[in-house]
Structure formats: structure tokens, C-alpha cells
Amino acid sequence: MSRIEKKFKEVLRRRGKAFIPYVMAGDPSLERTREMVAILEECGADIIELGVPFSDPLADGPTIQGAAQRALGEGVTLGKVLDLIGSLRQSTQIPIVLMTYYNLIFRYGEEKFVRDASLAGADGMIVPDLPPDEAGSLLSLSKDPGFDIIFLVAPTSTYERIKKVTRASRGFIYYVSITGITGSKLSVDPSIGSHIAKIKQMSGKPVAVGFGISTPHEASEIARIADGVIVGSAIVKRVSDSNENLKDYLIALRKAIR
Amino acid sequence: MTARKGAPAIKKLPDKRGYFGAYGGRFAPETLIPALDELEKAYYEFKKDKAFQQELSYLTKNYVGRPTPLYFAKRLTESIGGAKIYLKREDLAHTGAHKINNALGQALLAKKMGKKRLIAETGAGQHGVATATGAALCGLECEIYMGSDDIARQSLNVFRMKLLGAEVAEVSIGSRTLKDAINEAMRDWTTNVATTHYVLGTVFGPHPFPLIVRDFQSVIGKEARKQILEAEGKLPDYLIACIGGGSNAMGLFHFFIGDKGVSMIGVEAGGRGIVPGEHAARFAGGSIGILQGTKSFLLQDDDGNILSTHSVSAGLDYAAVGPEHAFLRDSGRVEYTYATDEEALSAFERLSRTEGIIPALESSHALAEAFKVASRLSKDKVVIVNLSGRGDKDVQHVAKIKGIEL
Numbered sequence: 001m002s003r004i005e006k007k008f009k010e011v012l013r014r015r016g017k018a019f020i021p022y023v024m025a026g027d028p029s030l031e032r033t034r035e036m037v038a039i040l041e042e043c044g045a046d047i048i049e050l051g052v053p054f055s056d057p058l059a060d061g062p063t064i065q066g067a068a069q070r071a072l073g074e075g076v077t078l079g080k081v082l083d084l085i086g087s088l089r090q091s092t093q094i095p096i097v098l099m100t101y102y103n104l105i106f107r108y109g110e111e112k113f114v115r116d117a118s119l120a121g122a123d124g125m126i127v128p129d130l131p132p133d134e135a136g137s138l139l140s141l142s143k144d145p146g147f148d149i150i151f152l153v154a155p156t157s158t159y160e161r162i163k164k165v166t167r168a169s170r171g172f173i174y175y176v177s178i179t180g181i182t183g184s185k186l187s188v189d190p191s192i193g194s195h196i197a198k199i200k201q202m203s204g205k206p207v208a209v210g211f212g213i214s215t216p217h218e219a220s221e222i223a224r225i226a227d228g229v230i231v232g233s234a235i236v237k238r239v240s241d242s243n244e245n246l247k248d249y250l251i252a253l254r255k256a257i258r
Numbered sequence: 259m260t261a262r263k264g265a266p267a268i269k270k271l272p273d274k275r276g277y278f279g280a281y282g283g284r285f286a287p288e289t290l291i292p293a294l295d296e297l298e299k300a301y302y303e304f305k306k307d308k309a310f311q312q313e314l315s316y317l318t319k320n321y322v323g324r325p326t327p328l329y330f331a332k333r334l335t336e337s338i339g340g341a342k343i344y345l346k347r348e349d350l351a352h353t354g355a356h357k358i359n360n361a362l363g364q365a366l367l368a369k370k371m372g373k374k375r376l377i378a379e380t381g382a383g384q385h386g387v388a389t390a391t392g393a394a395l396c397g398l399e400c401e402i403y404m405g406s407d408d409i410a411r412q413s414l415n416v417f418r419m420k421l422l423g424a425e426v427a428e429v430s431i432g433s434r435t436l437k438d439a440i441n442e443a444m445r446d447w448t449t450n451v452a453t454t455h456y457v458l459g460t461v462f463g464p465h466p467f468p469l470i471v472r473d474f475q476s477v478i479g480k481e482a483r484k485q486i487l488e489a490e491g492k493l494p495d496y497l498i499a500c501i502g503g504g505s506n507a508m509g510l511f512h513f514f515i516g517d518k519g520v521s522m523i524g525v526e527a528g529g530r531g532i533v534p535g536e537h538a539a540r541f542a543g544g545s546i547g548i549l550q551g552t553k554s555f556l557l558q559d560d561d562g563n564i565l566s567t568h569s570v571s572a573g574l575d576y577a578a579v580g581p582e583h584a585f586l587r588d589s590g591r592v593e594y595t596y597a598t599d600e601e602a603l604s605a606f607e608r609l610s611r612t613e614g615i616i617p618a619l620e621s622s623h624a625l626a627e628a629f630k631v632a633s634r635l636s637k638d639k640v641v642i643v644n645l646s647g648r649g650d651k652d653v654q655h656v657a658k659i660k661g662i663e664l
């Protein structure tokens with residue numbers, strides 16, 4: 001069982017919901033990211049999503065685009081993010097999922113990537129421009145080290161697509177809350193609850209929901225229907241806040257997600 | 259001679275998954291996959307639909323003004339003193355470039371699919387104008403994404419789009435050119451996919467776009483093949499076209515692919531020379547990667563981030579190239595080269611003066627190569643250059659480069 005699967009099992013056993021915050025590695029510096037990971041864990045994160053900056057993040061809104069630009073300006077690369085995870089592993093065992101775009105992985109070399117990422121202690125990856133249809137080689141490479149590839153289901157997904165995505169996805173299933181890009185205003189379709197229930201039933205896998213979730217109120221609404229809540233842009237916006245303000249916000253989110 | 263003997267393996271591409279050999283595919287966010295499926299299905303349906311084909315062919319003739327002439331450039335040929343140079347006059351198509359062939363086809367398709375709104379990216383502004391035109395003709399809303407650098411150098415086309423009722427959304431992030439306009443258009447499409455069709459302007463992006471755009475543009479080569487057989491009684495020795503994403507080139511090449519005696523050359527933008535950031539010659543300075551939905555050749559750094567590009571022509575100033583071109587290059591069927599800014603500007607002036615035709619700066623890259631090729635060949639050889647667009651849009655920019663205030 002992978003570290004992500006274990007975490008979900010543990011969270012769900014105590015009838016809780018997973019809190020999954022996202023930060024962009026290297027925004028505004030790798031040192032700050034190291035500090036952020038500690039703060040997130042301290043404030044009750046269950047899994048951390050770590051963005052790896054790409055020049056052309058076409059599934060992201062302005063907030064994460066800006067974070068990627070700042071991180072690239074700092075010279076952050078996939079290799080440096082893996083090094084960061086390697087050194088974080090001396091102090092934390094929290095599951096870490098990489099979120100990035102396929103070209104960075106392709107360029108790094110799929111086989112080398114899966115090997116290096118697993119060795120560094122990363123637990124999985126989310127790649128928004130890599131649907132399962134194109135992920136054949138990565139899927140077979142990642143089976144052995146227990147490196148989870150998490151795929152996304154969207155509100156537009158047809159029954160056939162849901163079947164395909166949920167079968168391929170490991171660790172959990174990422175349900176995109178809105179038809180849109182990250183950081184958009186959340187406006188949830190009333191059918192989302194039954195949609196997610198069906199996906200859980202079909203797949204037997206945990207479903208975490210993300211995109212556009214910003215306030216503790218929104219997080220609590222989503223937590224009622226999902227197994228996990230992913231908060232990205234709203235945290236990225238606060239990355240340069242004082243640690244005190246940041247912690248207040250994260251603790252409020254944590255309390256709302258149950 | 260008219261019988262098509264061919265390379266059926268090439269004709270049947272892309273495969274079911276949208277691959278041309280190792281290139282292409284569908285690297286798109288899950289949100290868009292159902293829309294891409296729907297588009298593919300609708301495209302195949304309407305391809306067989308008689309009423310749709312009749313409407314398209316009526317408009318192609320009476321609205322776009324096709325067939326466009328294949329013009330023997332006599333004075334140009336004499337001045338170069340080698341092979342005969344013919345120009346396929348896409349500059350004479352409605353709106354002034356080949357882009358209308360695709361934009362009109364996709365606008366009609368979108369209308370039949372029940373979409374209310376068209377969006378598109380544009381570099382030179384020609385595809386934006388063509389899409390705005392298609393939207394006006396079909397009664398659809400229209401929004402065009404354009405980088406701020408391109409807005410500055412193609413201001414005439416910006417105003418044309420507005421006159422046609424389109425909104426022009428300025429993209430001032432990243433490269434501020436075509437690449438980031440595509441990112442923004444994709445983001446818009448991801449958000450508004452229920453009501454909106456994305457009219458991608460070149461043979462790029464996730465499957466089925468490279469297929470659809472090629473098919474709508476293939477009218478260029480279909481006509482040219484017939485026209486040259488009528489004019490010369492034989493097929494040409496060379497076809498030459500410029501390559502931004504590669505749609506005018508695929509349009510010209512497609513119906514000649516099986517004609518073994520016909521050599522083909524694609525001309526990329528060499529900019530100020532093949533130094534990172536100074537050009538857009540993906541085959542000369544790039545490597546394989548995945549960008550904006552497809553696997554092809556890109557200009558990227560060692561980590562896989564996309565490099566900035568430069569070309570005097572906005573329509574060629576782009577970091578990636580259509581996947582079918584990558585395939586045709588590997589297979590050796592098409593040769594790819596580049597022309598620099600300077601060579602293109604000199605071709606721009608030479609055609610203007612010898613033939614009274616002001617070409618687009620994009621097309622001027624193809625002309626620059628054609629001059630070199632023709633001068634090496636004997637007088638009985640025939641070269642067809644795709645004159646993909648007219649140069650009115652570039653006049654201000656060229657004046658500025660020459661330090662002339664208008």
C-alpha cells in the first residue's frame with residue numbers, strides 16, 4: 001500500500017476528511033517552500049501537493065501562473081524540487097504529490113523521473129495535461145515503486161471517461177470542482193454530490209476535490225461530499241503573508257474540513 | 259499523370275489516437291477531452307454530410323473566391339534566371355490569407371454543433387481576422403486572443419477584427435506572442451467549453467485539430483495540382499511554403515505527398531540566426547517535447563521549459579511546429595530549412611518590385627528560399643511557392659524597421 005493510500009485509510013477510519021494544500025516549489029524561494037511544508041504539516045495537512053514550475057501552465061489561472069514565473073525566476077527545476085523533497089524526508093514523512101506538466105517529465109526522462117522521484121521520497125504525481133490515454137508508459141514504470149499517478153475527473157467527463165480515469169488513477173481520484181482552470185471562482189453544480197458518490201462507488205477509491213476552493217466555508221461544503229479537499233491558489237496567494245496570518249487561515253481551513 | 263500513385267501509409271495518418279508516427283496525440287486537460295471527442299465525431303459526420311459539403315463549397319467559391327489563381331511570376335522568374343516560379347495566390351482569398359479556408363470550415367462546423375461562441379488565438383492577426391469573419395458570417399459571438407507584442411506590430415488587423423464585431427483580448431504574460439495567446443485561448447475553452455468552439459488556427463494542438471485544419475487547408479494543393487497540370491502539363495519539381503504552425507504548408511503539400519517526383523521544402527523563421535531566443539526554427543534548433551496538447555518539435559531549454567522566440571513575422575514567431583511536419587521530416591518526405599529576418603525582408607521588397615505583389619512577411623520566408631532553389635535549377639524546372647498572404651498588414655511594421663515614419 002502506498003503512503004497516500006495509507007493516509008486516506010487512516011483519515012477515513014477516524015471518519016475524517018483529508019486536507020490537501022498546494023504550494024508552488026520555489027515561490028518565492030526553495031527556503032520558503034521548506035518552511036511552508038513545515039507550517040502546513042503543523043496546521044494539520046494530510047497530504048501536500050508540491051507544484052513544479054513550468055513555463056506554460058495551461059490549466060492554471062493567474063495566481064499559479066505568477067507563482068510559476070517567480071519560481072522559474074529563482075532557477076527552480078524538477079531536479080531541484082526532487083532534491084528538496086529528499087532533504088525534507090529527513091524531517092517529515094507526510095505524503096508529497098508532485099503537480100506539474102508533462103513536458104518537464106518527458107524531458108527529464110520518464111524512467112529516470114520515476115526512479116529519482118521515488119528515491120527522493122515523493123509519493124505520486126498529478127499531471128493535468130496527461131490524460132490516462134497518453135500515460136501508458138508512465139503507468140507501467142510507476143507500478144513497482146508504488147509511485148501513484150493521480151488522474152483527474154472533470155464535470156464534463158462522460159460515463160466512459162469516468163470509467164477510464166478512475167480505473168487508471170491510483171492513490172486517489174482528483175475531481176475538478178468546476179469547468180475551468182485553477183483559481184477560478186467556485187460555483188459548484190448542485191449535482192456534484194451525487195456525481196462524486198457515483199465515482200466513489202464505481203471506483204472504490206477516495207475522491208478529493210479541488211479547483212477554486214478558497215474559504216473555510218467552501219471547504220466545509222466540499223468536505224461533506226468528498227474524501228479530501230484540495231486548496232491551491234488561495235494558499236499560494238498567502239505565501240508571503242506573515243506566518244501568523246498564514247497559520248490562522250490554515251487552521252480555519254483544517255477545522256472546516258471534516 | 260493525373261492518377262494518384264501514392265504513399266497510402268502517409269495518406270491514412272493520423273491514426274485513431276491522433277498520431278503521425280511518433281508525433282501528435284492528445285495531451286489535454288480532462289475537462290477538454292469530451293469536447294475533443296465531440297469535435298472529432300462531428301467532423302467525421304459533417305465530412306460525409308452532403309448538405310454541409312454543399313454549403314461549404316458554395317461559400318468557398320462565392321465568398322472566399324476560390325479557386326485562387328496559380329500565377330506564373332514571369333518577371334520574377336526572369337530576374338532570377340532559373341526555374342519557373344509559380345505563386346499560389348492565397349493572398350487573393352477573402353481576408354487576405356489562407357487562414358480563411360480553415361476558419362470558415364470550423365465556423366460552419368461549430369454552428370452545426372450548436373456552439374454560440376468562437377474563440378481563437380492569433381499571431382499575425384490573419385487567423386483572428388478570418389475567425390472574426392467566419393463568426394460574423396455565421397452569426398456567432400467571437401473573442402480573439404492576441405499577444406501584446408503582436409498587437410503592436412499588427413495593429414491594422416486588430417482594428418479589422420474589431421470592425422468585424424470581435425473582441426480582442428490582449429495577452430501580456432509570458433512571450434506576449436502567439437504561444438501565450440494559445441495558452442489563454444485554451445484556458446478560455448476549458449472554462450466555456452459548453453457554449454464555445456475553439457477555432458485553432460494551424461495544424462497544431464490536441465487531436466483532432468491537426469487533422470481538421472489540414473483537411474480544410476488541403477484545398478490549396480488540390481487546386482494547385484490541377485492548375486499546374488493545366489499550365490505545364492506536368493507536376494512541379496518543388497513546392498515551397500513557410501511554416502509557422504504549418505497549416506499553409508500542409509495545405510499545399512497534402513495532395514502531392516504521394517507524387518514521388520515532387521520535392522517539398524518547409525521554411526521556418528531563422529530570425530536573427532540560430533541562437534536560443536533569436537529565432538523560431540524548431541527543426542534547426544529544437545527537440546522533441548509536448549506543448550499545448552501535442553508531441554512535436556519545440557524550442558525548449560534542458561529542463562523542458564519553453565524558450566522565447568523571435569521572428570520579424572508574427573505568424574512564424576512560435577516555439578512549436580505541427581506534429582505532421584515532424585513526421586514528414588523524420589520520414590524524409592519534406593525538407594525543412596529556414597530564412598532569416600533579413601532574407602525575408604529582402605524577398606518582401608523584391609516581389610513587390612518585380613511583380614507588383616506585396617507579400618506577407620510570413621510568405622516572404624518561403625519566397626526567400628524559392629529564390630535560392632530556383633536559381634540553382636534549369637529553366638525547364640517548375641517551383642510553386644505558397645503565397646500564403648498579402649502584406650498590407652506588414653507595411654507599417656516594415657516602415658518602422660526601415661526607420662520611416664508614416
Ligand SMILES: Cc1ncc(COP(=O)(O)O)c(C=O)c1O
Pocket residue numbers: 355356357381382383384385459460461500501502503504505506507572573574618620621646647648
Ligand atoms: C500569411 C500567413 N502565412 C503563414 C502563417 C503561418 O501559419 P501556418 O504555418 O499555419 O500557415 C500565418 C500565420 O499567422 C500567416 O498569417
